[in-house]
């Protein structure tokens with residue numbers, strides 16, 4: 236599903252150039268649930284943004300779903316994100332003036348799904364994450380764990396091939412973290428491919444495999 | 460871009476930010492309100508002054524004496540210049556055609572007493588004018604009953620009078636004025652007619668008597684104050700040329716220095732009318748200028764608020780992009796939001812302005828201010844400007860929103 240060879244990425248701030256990724260090799264198979272671990276600042280988010288087509292890489296090759304991802308136009312990137320990828324963020328990134336159901340329906344809006352069907356599907360997804368009763372609530376009326384479950388429902392809405400989660404439990408307490416992780420594991424059990432970035436070892440332990448990032452390269456776990 | 464979902468999304472976003480919407484809406488509504496109300500007031504002023512012109516025939520030339528400012532041909536300055544009966548043929552010789560004319564003797568305050576045979580004799584102070592028969596057309600007065608001064612009245616210096624509505628009201632009340640006798644400054648006159656004048660209040664406080672009668676009774680010589688010529692359907696240029704010739708002739712006869720503007724005066728309403736017309740053109744331009752400026756200020760306000768809005772929404776826009784929004788959909792979202800905002804609040808300001816003008820208009824009728832009205836073309840134009848400005852002011856922030864890269868937007872900080 237995901238195949239990276241020698242991916243490099245650097246940031247230049249003024250005269251300084253920071254080489255964050257120095258040649259990342261890894262593969263994630265269809266239906267896998269893998270964790271990416273590493274210390275803070277090791278480039279986990281950078282890597283995930285590249286996987287998510289939110290950022291470009293400097294060198295190497297990236298194949299997503301068998302297709303080579305290189306020199307994408309903004310339009311084509313938006314299209315691929317819409318069709319292949321779902322995102323879950325540490326700070327949820329729900330749109331705060333939209334209700335839970337509206338937030339979940341947003342990817343469907345961009346897929347030009349008719350309004351009626353959007354409503355039906357967003358409610359079904361909210362039921363799937365156990366929040367049907369909260370469909371008409373605003374994010375500000377929900378707890379962190381509930382917000383993250385709405386965000387997961389939203390990531391599922393577009394029916395993606397892969398869900399990318401950046402520290403999905405980073406802003407949650409340990410009890411809610413467990414709930415969220417068990418939801419992700421359930422979804423994985425239904426066949427969804429997932430990549431979870433984390434720096435907590437118990438979260439990584441809940442995954443099938445752990446890819447360790449260090450000094451810009453994969454230290455261990457890059458392949459099955 | 461114009462599907463129902465996009466509009467719902469816009470409505471949703473606009474309503475979700477009440478403060479921002481209110482602020483933007485207020486500045487735009489205020490701009491268009493000021494533009495339309497000022498325009499309406501400008502029209503009111505214009506109608507008022509045009510009403511003043513309705514007082515006298517626009518196509519006329521007014522000649523009157525004054526005081527010299529410059530010593531000339533052995534005469535001291537500050538010498539009063541009077542028109543005399545002898546000047547009339549000479550002035551007429553300067554005219555293109557033999558014009559209708561009226562000489563005029565003015566008295567500001569004359570005591571008028573009604574010699575009422577069956578009761579007390581009410582009295583009052585009114586204006587008095589000795590005039591020729593053509594005066595009624597030149598002054599654009601309307602005869603209400605009886606007749607105006609005629610040729611024979613002037614030839615025979617008859618003691619007849621035509622009275623204005625204020626005199627009828629204050630002296631005769633419900634009694635019939637025509638046929639009654641009035642004593643004016645001690646001399647008995649018979650009332651032969653009544654008139655009214657749409658021009659000004661003063662014009663309705665006047666009693667008209669034959670020119671020759673007034674001259675014989677109230678002047679020691681053959682002088683008079685003014686002479687008014689009709690210019691019929693002459694062109695403005697011809698009228699101005701003719702008044703120039705009359706002025707030159709009169710200055711020569713009265714020994715007034717050619718550069719002395721106060722010795723004698725020859726005015727024509729054509730010239731004055733053209734001057735007022737250009738003043739109104741100026742006022743209108745000025746109002747447009749101010750209106751457009753307020754509108755522009757409103758637009759800048761909208762652009763600013765939208766720009767702040769986009770900055771506040773960096774994260775939201777990043778999320779939308781991560782969820783598959785294209786650049787086009789982001790641009791049209793922001794531009795449609797600004798246009799809807801401008802249009803809705805602009806229409807609100809427009810309706811308020813129209814409402815104000817239509818309710819206040821009937822109350823505000825002053826001599827120099829009548830019938831303020833809304834120019835529908837201006838209202839329409841303003842709406843078009845609003846839409847264009849809405850599009851333009853939304854475009855900058857929209858392009859900035861597009862430039863936001865989802866990674867930047869989503870960074871946790």
Ligand SMILES: Nc1ncnc2c1ncn2[C@@H]1O[C@H](COP(=O)(O)OP(=O)(O)O)[C@@H](O)[C@H]1O
Pocket residue numbers: 246247248253255273274275276277278279280281282
């Ligand atoms: N846009 C950027 N410009 C400059 N430096 C960046 C940028 N994004 C990330 N970095 C730097 O790259 C390094 C890796 O960042 P990140 O991928 O966010 O690490 P992690 O998610 O593992 O904590 C950090 O040192 C960070 O400061």
Ligand SMILES: [Mg+2]
Pocket residue numbers: 279280281
């Ligand atoms: Mg990170």
